[in-house]
Amino acid sequence: MSGRSRTALVLLLVLGLVVLVAGAGGCARDVDTFVFYINEPYVIDPVNAQEEMGINVVNAVFDGLLDFDPKTSELIPAVAESWEPNADATVWTFNLREGAKFHNGRDVTAEDFKYAWERILNVPESGSEIAYHLDPILGAVEMQSGEAAEAEGIRVVDDLTLEVTLAYPFADFEYVVAHPSLAPVPREEVEADPDAYAMMPVGNGPFMMSEPWAPGQYIRVERFDDYWGEPALLDAVEFKIFSDEETAYLEFRAGNVDFTTIPSGQIQSAIDEYGESSDGWEAAPGSQVLLGGELSTLYVVMNNEDEHLSNADLRRAISLAIDRETIAQTVYEGTRTPATNIVPEGIIGWEDGAWEYSRYDVPEAERLLAEAGYPGGEGLPTLQLAYNTGDGHEPLMQLIQQNLRDIGIETEFDPMEFAQLLDVYYEGAHQLGRLGWVVDYPIMDNFLYPLFLSTSADNLAFYDDPEVDEALVAARQIAEEDERVRAYQEIARTIGDDAPVVPVVMYRHRHVVSERVRGFVYSPMILANLHEVWLADDEE
Amino acid sequence: MLAYVVRRVLQFIPVFLGVTLLLFVLRAPGVLPGDPVRLITGERAISPELYQQVVEKHHLDRPLYVQYGYYLQGLLQGDLGTSFQRDMPVRDIFAAKFPNTVRLALAAIVIEIIIGIGAGMVSALKRYSFLDVFVTLSTSILVSVPVFWLGMVMQVLFGIKFKEWGLPFMPISGMSSAQFPDWAHIILPAITLASVSTAYTARIMRSQLLEVMGQDYIRTARAKGLSSNAVVWRHAFKNALIPVVTFIGIDLGAMMGGAILTETIFNWPGVGYEIFLAIGQRDWPIVMGGVIIIVFAVMIINLIVDISYAFLDPRIRYGGEVR
Numbered sequence: 043m044s045g046r047s048r049t050a051l052v053l054l055l056v057l058g059l060v061v062l063v064a065g066a067g068g069c070a071r072d073v074d075t076f077v078f079y080i081n082e083p084y085v086i087d088p089v090n091a092q093e094e095m096g097i098n099v100v101n102a103v104f105d106g107l108l109d110f111d112p113k114t115s116e117l118i119p120a121v122a123e124s125w126e127p128n129a130d131a132t133v134w135t136f137n138l139r140e141g142a143k144f145h146n147g148r149d150v151t152a153e154d155f156k157y158a159w160e161r162i163l164n165v166p167e168s169g170s171e172i173a174y175h176l177d178p179i180l181g182a183v184e185m186q187s188g189e190a191a192e193a194e195g196i197r198v199v200d201d202l203t204l205e206v207t208l209a210y211p212f213a214d215f216e217y218v219v220a221h222p223s224l225a226p227v228p229r230e231e232v233e234a235d236p237d238a239y240a241m242m243p244v245g246n247g248p249f250m251m252s253e254p255w256a257p258g259q260y261i262r263v264e265r266f267d268d269y270w271g272e273p274a275l276l277d278a279v280e281f282k283i284f285s286d287e288e289t290a291y292l293e294f295r296a297g298n299v300d301f302t303t304i305p306s307g308q309i310q311s312a313i314d315e316y317g318e319s320s321d322g323w324e325a326a327p328g329s330q331v332l333l334g335g336e337l338s339t340l341y342v343v344m345n346n347e348d349e350h351l352s353n354a355d356l357r358r359a360i361s362l363a364i365d366r367e368t369i370a371q372t373v374y375e376g377t378r379t380p381a382t383n384i385v386p387e388g389i390i391g392w393e394d395g396a397w398e399y400s401r402y403d404v405p406e407a408e409r410l411l412a413e414a415g416y417p418g419g420e421g422l423p424t425l426q427l428a429y430n431t432g433d434g435h436e437p438l439m440q441l442i443q444q445n446l447r448d449i450g451i452e453t454e455f456d457p458m459e460f461a462q463l464l465d466v467y468y469e470g471a472h473q474l475g476r477l478g479w480v481v482d483y484p485i486m487d488n489f490l491y492p493l494f495l496s497t498s499a500d501n502l503a504f505y506d507d508p509e510v511d512e513a514l515v516a517a518r519q520i521a522e523e524d525e526r527v528r529a530y531q532e533i534a535r536t537i538g539d540d541a542p543v544v545p546v547v548m549y550r551h552r553h554v555v556s557e558r559v560r561g562f563v564y565s566p567m568i569l570a571n572l573h574e575v576w577l578a579d580d581e582e
Numbered sequence: 583m584l585a586y587v588v589r590r591v592l593q594f595i596p597v598f599l600g601v602t603l604l605l606f607v608l609r610a611p612g613v614l615p616g617d618p619v620r621l622i623t624g625e626r627a628i629s630p631e632l633y634q635q636v637v638e639k640h641h642l643d644r645p646l647y648v649q650y651g652y653y654l655q656g657l658l659q660g661d662l663g664t665s666f667q668r669d670m671p672v673r674d675i676f677a678a679k680f681p682n683t684v685r686l687a688l689a690a691i692v693i694e695i696i697i698g699i700g701a702g703m704v705s706a707l708k709r710y711s712f713l714d715v716f717v718t719l720s721t722s723i724l725v726s727v728p729v730f731w732l733g734m735v736m737q738v739l740f741g742i743k744f745k746e747w748g749l750p751f752m753p754i755s756g757m758s759s760a761q762f763p764d765w766a767h768i769i770l771p772a773i774t775l776a777s778v779s780t781a782y783t784a785r786i787m788r789s790q791l792l793e794v795m796g797q798d799y800i801r802t803a804r805a806k807g808l809s810s811n812a813v814v815w816r817h818a819f820k821n822a823l824i825p826v827v828t829f830i831g832i833d834l835g836a837m838m839g840g841a842i843l844t845e846t847i848f849n850w851p852g853v854g855y856e857i858f859l860a861i862g863q864r865d866w867p868i869v870m871g872g873v874i875i876i877v878f879a880v881m882i883i884n885l886i887v888d889i890s891y892a893f894l895d896p897r898i899r900y901g902g903e904v905r
Contacts, residue, residue, distance in 0.1 A: 075760070084668045165632055169639065169669060173632070187631040257678045258851020259757055282756070285855050286846045289737070289755045296742045296754055298761075432862065461620045461864065499628075 074277035074577060076559070078570065079290040079302035082283050086255060087240045089161055090170045091223040094568050099261055099281055102572050104225030104245035105270075107136050107155065107204070108216060112563040112571040113323060115390060115484035117220055121150055121246070121270070122204075131213040131521055138202040142270040144228045145250040152204035154226035156196045160185065161227060163193055172223055175482065178215060180207045211519035213526055217483035222569070248274040248573035259283055275561075275576035300556040300577075301570070304331070306375055312554050325555035325562045327578075332553040335379060335387040337566050338480040339489075342442065342544040345472050347504045350422060355414035357541040360474075361399040362407035363449045364442060370547050373437045377552045381545035385489045385534055388566030389481070391527035397538030400545045407449045419450025427453040428467075428475035430460040435476055438546075467502045477502065477543075484567060486530035490514060494537050505542040583892070590885050594878075601877050602657070602870065606650045609866045618642055618866075622666040639664070653870075662871035667863050672871035676853060680875060682757065683852035686844070687837035689772035690779070694830060698780040702787025702826075707814065709792065717788070721781035733774040733847040740770060755849035771848035775841050779833045786829055790822035824894055831887030838879035840872075 083096035091100040107122040119125075123139040142150040162170045163185040176182045180195030195207040208215060218224070231244040242254040248271070249263035261281040265274045284290040287303045294302040304312045313331050322334025344351045344360065351357060366380030379387070383396040395401070408418070416422040427443060429435045443453050453474065458466070466472050479500075481488040491514050492498050496506040513533045520526040555562050558578045563571045609618075619628075619636045637643050640663075641652050656663060662672035705717040741754035752770055753762045794800065795818055803813045840854020853872055860868035891898045 090669060165629075165635055169635060171628070171632065174629070183629070186629055257675070258682070258856075283851070284755070284849050285851075285859070286849060288734075289847055289849045292734075292737050292741065293754050293756075296745060296751075298754065298759070459864070461617055464620045465617050 076276050076279045076301070076572065076575060076577065077299045078279055078281050078572070079284055079287075079294070079299055080261075080281045081285070082258060083261075085240070086261065087243050088158065088223045088225050088227060088245075089168050090172060092172050095281075097222050098568075098570055099263075100225065100243075100245075101222040101569050102247055102249040102263055102279060103243060103251060104222060104247045105142070106220055106222060106225040107138075108220040110220055110484065110565065110567055110569065112565040112567075112569065112574075113321075115388060115565065115567060117216055120220075121226065122219075125216060127213065127215070127521060129521065130519055131211045131215065132208045134206045134208070134215055134219075135199075136204045136206070136219070138204065139270060140202065142246060143268050144226075144231075144246045145244045145266055146228060146231060147268070148228060148230075149201075150226050150246050151201040152198040153201070154228060155204050155224075156198050157229045158225060158227035159196055160192055161232070162223075175218055175221055175224060178208045178210065178212045178218065180209045182209070210515075213518055213521050213523075214483070214485045214487050217485050217488075221482055249279060252278065257283075258285075269573075272573075274573040276572065279572055294554065294556065297556070300559050301562070301564075302554060304552045304554050306377065306552075309333075309375060309377060309552055316554055316557075322551065323563050323565060325559060325564075327557045330555045330557060330559075332551040332555065332564050333377070334551050334564070335566055336549040336551060336568055337386055337388050337484060338478060338549045339381050339384055339386045340378070340438075340476070340478045340546050340549070341381070341384060342546060343467065343472070343475050343477045343502050344541075344543060345470060345474075345504055346506070346542050347470060348473050350425070351473060353414045354540055355410045356416065356422075357544075358399045359407045359411040359414060359449065360446065360451065361397075361541045361544045362401065362403045362410065363445045363451070364544055364546060365402045365445050366400075366546055367402065369438060369441050373441060374547065377550055378547035379550055381548045383534065383538065384479075384493065384543060384545045385486050386548040386566075389484050389486055389489070391486050391531055393531055393534070396531065396534050397541070397545060398535075399541045400538065404449060411449055411451070416450075419452065422451060424452045424454050426456045426473040428456040428458065428463055428472050430463045430476070431457045433460070439476065442546075468499075470502075470504055472502075486527070486534060487514075487518065490530060490533055490537065491518075494542065503542040505537070505540070507537075507540065510537060583889075587885070587889070590888070594881055597877065597881065598874070601873065602653065603650065605866075605870045605873060606646065606653065609870075618666070640666075657874070662874065663867035665860075665868050666865045667860075668865075672867045675856065675868060676871055676875055679851055679853050679856050682850060683838065683840045683845075683854065686768065686771055686775060686841070686850055686852060687834060689768050690776035690837060691830065691834050693772055693776040694780045694783050694833065697776075698783025698830075699787050699823075699826060701780075702784040703791060703814075703819075705784065705788040706791035706795070717784055721784050724777050724781035727777070729774055729778065729841075730843045730847055732777055733770070733844060736770050736774065737847070755847075757850065771844050771850050774848070775837065775844045779830075783826060783829060787822065787826050790825055791818060794818045794822045820894055824891060827887060827890060827894065831883055831890075835880035835883040838883065839876040 080095040080098065083099060084093055085091050085096050086099045088100050088104055091097050105120045107120060107125070108117050109120040110116070111118050121138055121142045122136040125134060125136045127134050138150065138152060144150060159176055161168055162173050163176055163182055165173050165186045166188045173182070173186050179193055181190055181193040182195065184190040185193045195209070197205045197207070199205050226246060228244055232239045242251045248266055248269045250266040252262045252264040255261045260283055262278065264278040265276065267273055282299060288305050290299060290302045291305050291308065293299040316330040317328045318331045318333060319325055319329045322332055325332060344357055346352055370376065370378045370380050382394055382400045383392065385392050385396070411417065411419065427439060429439050439455060443455070446453050463475065467475060479489065479493060492500040493503070494501060494505050494510060495514050496511050510533060513529070517526055517529040517533060520529055551564060553564055560576050560578055562575045565571070618640070619633055619642065622636050641649050653663065660673065662676070664671055665675060701717045705714045708714055737754045740752040744751035753759055753767045757767050758764050759767070800813060800818055803817050840852045840857065842854040842858045844850065845852040845855040853875065857869060857872035860872065
């Protein structure tokens with residue numbers, strides 16, 4: 043055998059050995075690290091944190107003025123130990139607690155909130171897309187356009203007192219400040235190296251970044267021992283970045299991931315194997331599959347200014363014709379719930395069936411269609427049904443088309459690119475079309491005000507009812523919460539009677555948690571309560 | 583030789599301009615529907631200030647040729663633009679991902695070279711033996727098995743089942759973890775990525791070597807009394823290698839573009855998946871940046887392959903002097 047063939051043989055043997063040794067490398071993993079599946083986040087700096095993945099990292103690393111209770115979505119104190127509005131909810135005073143610290147050891151002060159919020163509002167500089175959270179604050183709009191250097195309404199009274207003046211009364215403003223992206227930010231860390239801060243933000247939450255974000259791989263955080271509240275029970279959390287949920291689920295089954303998404307088609311087998319959580323949000327051994335509601339609704343927007351769709355009875359008939367249960371069960375394999383209301387379950391004040399026409403009732407639909415002047419669909423031209431291509435909406439749209447055909451309404455698909463679809467909607471060039479709405483805060487206002495106020499840019503139904511406008515503005519001024527919720531419930535019913543849009547399904551979790559995890563809740567706000575979670579020691 | 587290399591490098595320029603121009607025209611308003619600002623900012627209505635800011639940042643208010651000028655200007659300074667969706671420079675995104683793709687591609691190529699060429703040689707030299715039949719049969723199977731299926735079967739087998747059975751198991755995905763050394767993570771994705779190409783390499787090597795072994799000069803070599811090892815290694819091997827090197831070179835170029843399926847299945851943070859995602863999100867700066875990097879990589883690899891011919895076959899010479 044010549045030297046070269048010997049070399050080749052040796053190389054082959056080495057390769058074989060490598061494969062074997064790799065196999066032998068398996069060992070027990072670090073028991074106190076919770077491994078949390080995420081997709082690659084867009085941003086993990088609160089200045090522009092907006093999607094589920096980035097927000098969950100921000101929520102672990104930062105603490106805002108207030109926080110949401112993971113199960114009830116009600117407000118709980120965080121950096122602010124107390125807070126109160128004035129009589130008409132235009133001036134809010136937040137009293138910060140002593141001893142809240144950033145991960146660099148410095149105390150959190152009111153100035154840090156002012157800095158963080160103005161950093162967001164300085165849109166010409168930050169390019170932040172989440173400045174709309176702060177729109178209610180006096181001077182916020184001016185700052186976004188670059189007309190003002192600071193927001194007049196954000197005032198630091200002293201180190202521990204922040205006073206916020208709003209441009210208009212807004213009694214639910216306290217829910218806004220609980221949004222994870224409105225957390226305090228230490229100016230000295232950002233200014234020292236803005237690019238480094240984006241990859242490894244220094245916060246004030248129960249966990250601190252232990253190394254910079256490794257794109258495509260992981261974001262690692264560890265317990266912050268000087269946290270103002272009870273320190274986290276976990277030593278560390280690894281947000282493991284996956285590009286494919288099938289792979290993440292395989293890792294989960296192999297015992298390498300503690301929290302993941304269940305790929306579609308495997309929900310039932312996951313329930314059989316891991317058990318379903320009783321409330322859908324909290325996991326316990328043997329009831330590890332989470333199918334609780336999320337705060338978002340998929341709906342069909344109808345152009346209320348259209349010559350035919352301006353007829354409320356026609357809109358009601360369309361809404362009654364949609365078989366939501368079949369859509370939820372077939373198109374979404376049971377991972378969605380029929381929407382009986384534009385406001386989804388989990389929002390404070392949600393009422394099942396609040397929208398009278400958001401149900402499936404063919405005879406009633408046919409009756410109303412006749413009442414609208416189109417018996418059996420006669421006299422009604424073919425309506426355009428728009429949706430965005432490339433995201434797998436075709437089965438949903440086909441069922442909707444079939445449902446409408448069943449009562450005599452003919453529709454024609456108008457599929458297009460998402461950006462083009464938005465253009466069409468904003469211009470009001472649509473008749474019927476698919477849309478979804480995800481809330482930022484668990485309050486009814488967050489659905490009703492943007493979607494149905496006649497002057498709102500997000501009111502793509504072009505719904506215009508002066509009484510509803512007035513009621514929406516008035517409700518924001520009701521200081522007493524129960525009374526305010528009742529007012530919103532009333533408004534929701536009023537809008538529902540007009541059926542300006544067709545709520546179709548509400549989103550639900552489809553997650554699973556490993557058996558060793560204790561105390562884990564994945565809230566309707568799609569936030570994990572990581573600082574309250576611990577791992578059972580008996581697991582290997 | 584130097585003149586040849588310089589000429590080839592100069593040829594990069596028109597190719598480069600052509601590719602960037604084509605990509606630029608494809609994303610022009612009117613060709614692609616929809617307002618690019620909406621793509622960037624998403625479903626929620628935005629303030630006119632933010633709208634204006636996005637327009638200015640990406641020069642969307644300027645004519646297309648001016649935008650292209652800006653793009654080229656940035657490109658010459660090493661700036662590939664800023665992602666629409668993620669507020670990050672495209673250069674940084676690929677700087678983080680490209681080395682991973684290169685690592686995976688090199689590991690796959692090593693497997694392809696060692697196993698593909700080795701199996702092809704064994705198969706040719708021991709024609710019609712059990713080994714030959716085995717190689718022919720297994721390469722046929724490998725060529726016809728879908729990559730994603732092979733990957734998932736290996737994940738379930740070596741990652742989950744081996745662990746359940748108490749056997750030494752392997753990492754399922756990712757590039758690193760607390761329980762495995764980093765290099766262990768590359769094994770399954772590299773085997774998956776290399777599978778089809780290895781089979782092709784083996785088949786090409788087999789047929790080439792068989793052809794060469796039937797040539798007159800091989801018979802002459804044997805007649806001279808050379809040992810069969812010397813005949814194979816000194817005379818047959820190098821000549822049989824040229825088509826194989828071409829194939830492997832093209833394959834390496836293709837792998838530099840990232841392997842979408844393999845990267846996705848094994849959660850390997852490479853450029854292929856990044857580009858795939860960006861296409862779905864209509865994030866044109868990432869798509870363009872990615873394509874430019876791929877074009878560059880393929881051109882350089884092709885150049886290297888062409889140069890390597892000269893070493894394999896003394897009859898091939900580059901430069902103008904030979905007529």
